[in-house]
Amino acid sequence: EVQLVESGGGLVKPGGSLRLSCAASGFTFSRYTMNWVRQAPGKGLEWVASISSISSYLHYADSMKGRFTISRDNAKNSLDLQMDSLRVEDTGVYFCAPPPEVAAAGTGYWGQGTLVLVSS
């Protein structure tokens, strides 16, 4: 069964940093592009960043470029997101998301997400 467990969220001041992690299991992690998706309070889903299977290609949403860094360790089935220069508007729940066909092979659900609160 596909399982995704995010961690690393918390309260941080504007300008600060956080590193999020995602532990994946139940599928062949090393085969797939992985993503981070976030959801600000009361708002919709926003794609944040993606990393290809062997880290050859990294992509970021425009507002995250230069501040966020996505990485993965296929030996550990883990996905990370280093977030620097955090802004109040980065507040939200951050989800680790596999391709939809991978999520669909399990229950269809992502993990519970990890809450990032950027506030002074």
Add this chain to the structure above:
Amino acid sequence: DIQMTQSPSSLSASVGDRVTITCRASQGISHYLAWYQQKPGKVPKVLIYGASTLQSGVPSRFSGSGSGTDFTLTISSLQPEDVATYYCQKYNSAPYTFGQGTKLEI
């Protein structure tokens, strides 16, 4: 970048109604379109991928269609448990943009 536009942004319907939500891509994305359901206070769940392939366990009243730029999510007979916000997402190439969501109420 390709933009994803969902309509309507909100929808109120009655139990038993046929409900259709549309998603339009600003450029062709072939069949690389997924639909997600997010119930209040819950984590998103993929309902459909490849524009029309239902996740196993999703009730057959849900269906997806379309290719290229125009896609639809249809609920053939609305049930109370279908109250949720529905999102489309393109996944042919980055950025893997979501639509703005459609809030469905009974």
